Amino acid sequence: MRLSYQLCRPLLFLLFLFCFSCSFSFGQWAEHRGPNGQGHSDSSLPTTWSVSTNITWATEIPGRGYSSPVILGDQVWVTSAIEFEETDEAALAERLKENTGGQPVQVLKKVQLFAVCLDRETGEIIHNTQLIEKENPQWVHELNSYASPTPVLEAGRLYCHFGSYGSAAVDTKTGKRIWLNTDVNVMHENGPASSPVVVGDHFIFHADGSDKQFIYALNKHTGKTAWKVARSGEMHENPQLKKAYGTPVVLGKGGRAEIISPAANWLYCYDPRDGKEKWKLAYGDLGFSNVSRPVLGDGMIFTSTCFMKAKMLGIRYDGLGEEPVIEWEYAKGVPSTPSPILVGDELYFTDEKIGFLTCLDAETGKLNYKERLGGKYMASPIHANGLIYFVNNEGKAAIVKAGPVFELVSEPTVDEPVLSSPAALDGAIYLRTKTKLYRIEE
Numbered sequence: 499m500r501l502s503y504q505l506c507r508p509l510l511f512l513l514f515l516f517c518f519s520c521s522f523s524f525g526q527w528a529e530h531r532g533p534n535g536q537g538h539s540d541s542s543l544p545t546t547w548s549v550s551t552n553i554t555w556a557t558e559i560p561g562r563g564y565s566s567p568v569i570l571g572d573q574v575w576v577t578s579a580i581e582f583e584e585t586d587e588a589a590l591a592e593r594l595k596e597n598t599g600g601q602p603v604q605v606l607k608k609v610q611l612f613a614v615c616l617d618r619e620t621g622e623i624i625h626n627t628q629l630i631e632k633e634n635p636q637w638v639h640e641l642n643s644y645a646s647p648t649p650v651l652e653a654g655r656l657y658c659h660f661g662s663y664g665s666a667a668v669d670t671k672t673g674k675r676i677w678l679n680t681d682v683n684v685m686h687e688n689g690p691a692s693s694p695v696v697v698g699d700h701f702i703f704h705a706d707g708s709d710k711q712f713i714y715a716l717n718k719h720t721g722k723t724a725w726k727v728a729r730s731g732e733m734h735e736n737p738q739l740k741k742a743y744g745t746p747v748v749l750g751k752g753g754r755a756e757i758i759s760p761a762a763n764w765l766y767c768y769d770p771r772d773g774k775e776k777w778k779l780a781y782g783d784l785g786f787s788n789v790s791r792p793v794l795g796d797g798m799i800f801t802s803t804c805f806m807k808a809k810m811l812g813i814r815y816d817g818l819g820e821e822p823v824i825e826w827e828y829a830k831g832v833p834s835t836p837s838p839i840l841v842g843d844e845l846y847f848t849d850e851k852i853g854f855l856t857c858l859d860a861e862t863g864k865l866n867y868k869e870r871l872g873g874k875y876m877a878s879p880i881h882a883n884g885l886i887y888f889v890n891n892e893g894k895a896a897i898v899k900a901g902p903v904f905e906l907v908s909e910p911t912v913d914e915p916v917l918s919s920p921a922a923l924d925g926a927i928y929l930r931t932k933t934k935l936y937r938i939e940e
Contacts, residue, residue: 530648530693539882539922554937555621563645579644582608603637625673638689661690677721691743697770706742725773731764744788762786790837808832826863837878848875866902878919
């Protein structure tokens, strides 16, 4: 945090930031983008690798899925989908007519959804549990999968979410399913993508379809609905502009925790205990199909409005009853899919179309630099030991030194498609490609 800003805020604000910093829990990578969803690792990571160098193991994952790995103790978990293609041409043509968004999609006859556990040291698969089977599932975008939401891992339990196909808890020792909830049903249009969070006794996720838009909480012990709150903000009449795929982020901890929740057209804040809406903030221009996850720091929320008129917003918020204020906007090369990352006084992000890396001053939104890395980016970056790791769709990484001046360190690759955000723990990177999960370390 900048000293000038720190001095001008009240003591309560500093206490709130203390609660936020204490919510980081290193020694695990238990949710999408790691501790508190911010993409930061506390260890040094390798800067060179290839398919034959610094690879501890590479395990083929049955099925297909773009969820990121989660790690705790000696276990690494991912979710995956076994897909059964629709072979009836008439049925396929009829179902494709339902794709009112006109997107390139995949239509299946059946899908089976799995939780897969690997031994962290050897890469051996020790559990492969089928959780859900769905006949005639909704179509999915060709750049998405039926197992894209990243699960949440805690001691003894894995909590999986598959959008409208259901949520489930798994006993991590036995690999057996504990409960299943299939009460939530919205039209995703392009498949499920929103990852869940766990706050206290609640398992919380978004359900922002083209037909209905909600935020849900299940009791994590029983799988029963704890609360369900409809999005209250006014949206565009076109159903295609109402959907969203964003992941909430938790600000603060305990009784002071708040859910920061990106949806179409609005950023919301909820009390995780009962779902009470605390505030909502309009993006100012149309923004929908939100995918990237907000990041937090320096008394700010940083979020992308995603599709149509993509902007990166710097939102001033102290979390103590004051209304949030949009401090700055930036609208060039803003990502619609990968999340940004905040390191020190700088905010970094890549776009998914051309591969530009943008570095902004986080307090003012002013441009520090813009450099072309090349390739397209779906995966969100991670930070470790002063280095930021970006991985493009072809599996080529760009490792950049943190700071206001661009400095490229290296560009290692695994030469396989990568659409999943990496995980990092104890000096190792866990990178999921289209077919495998890699453990990369020196």
